[in-house]
Amino acid sequence: MPELGEFWIFLCVGFAAQLIDGALGMGYGVISSVVLLASGVPPAHTSASVHSAKLFTTAASGTSHLLHGNVDRRLFWLLSLTGVMGGVAGALFLTQVPGKVIRPYVFGYLLIMGLLILWRCWREGKERHVLPGGFVGPLGGVGGFLDAVGGGGWGPVVTSSLIGAGARPRQVVGTVNAAEFVVTCAVVAAFATTLLTGFWSEGEGLLDHLLPIAGLVLGGLPAAAVAGFLVKRAPRRAMTFAVAFLVIVLSSYELLRLGDIFTTPSAAQPTVSTPFIAGMAK
Structure with a gap:
């Protein structure tokens, strides 16, 4: 069945993506x-x-990091608070913009990510402790907003910025x-x-997307459970x-496909890219 094949594809995507996320924070x-x-x-x-899907994987990943002593509690609360505000604003914005209009911009955003x-x-910086305050609060708000709009980006924006500022990678x-779980709850x-x-x-x-969600969840949970260990051992670079x-x-x-679609004079030309996952599942 194509639907079952699609489920297994997203299960593999969820497992690989969460394995990487647990090690890199993104x-x-x-x-x-x-x-x-x-x-x-x-x-x-x-x-x-x-x-x-992230409701389940971030809960497991955050718990794993907490048990392994990788969470700075003060930084956690500040990122969670501002991330929630940004995430809710991003979700509200996204639901009011037609998908055909925002689709190229979302892909452009993901390319930037x-x-x-x-x-x-x-990028490598000297390690030092970053206290909650300064740019950390606005950073959480921006990260939450972009994460809601693009479906991802909390890690690339927040993790990269904090490590770039010199914070300890493991704690970041x-x-x-851990903060991503709180932000995800607010966005959902x-x-x-x-x-x-x-x-x-x-x-x-x-x-209609329950099978991909189920695949992402069931694939991501096993990898999320060992996130606290992976951050210490994985080949990060x-x-x-x-x-x-x-x-x-x-x-x-x-983006190239969308560019071809928008420049094609035929009105019958589809406005979204070919669903290659569905084709692979057949």
Whole structure:
């Protein structure tokens, strides 16, 4: 069955993405979002689906980091508070913009995220303790907003910025992962509220993506459970480069396809990219 094949594909995507995310503090949302978008899922549905899956994976990952002593509690609360505000604002914004209009911008944003991850691959700073305050609060708000709009980006924005400022990587990855669970809960609640109140006009059809969500959850949970261990042992530089390469290639490919679609004079030309995941599942 094509549907069952699609489930197994997203299960593998969820496992690989969360394995990388647990080690680097980034990757699950960006990778999952770019694959869903490339398979034809609208941007708002993509973000809602990915965040629904992240409810489970971030809970497991955050707990693992907490048990391994990777969480700075003061930094956690500040990032959570400002991230929630930014995430809710991003979800509300995304539900009010037609998918056809925002789709190229979301892919452009994901391409920038890929380049940001690649930049982090070469960026190294001296370790020092970063106290909550200064740029940390606004950083959480920006990260939450972009994460809700793009379906991913909390890790690339927040983790990269804190490590670039000189914070200890292990503490940053653990704290950002733990705070992501709180932000994800707020984003999912915002999507659910707009759907139930009719504020989200394009919300119908969201339940059609239950199989990809289930695959992302069931694939991501085993990897999330060992996140606290992975952050100490994984080959970070190689994995960072692999994530950046994947996101840049997929985003660039889809932007080129969308560019061809928008410049084609035929009115019959489709406005979304070919759902290659569905084709692979057949």
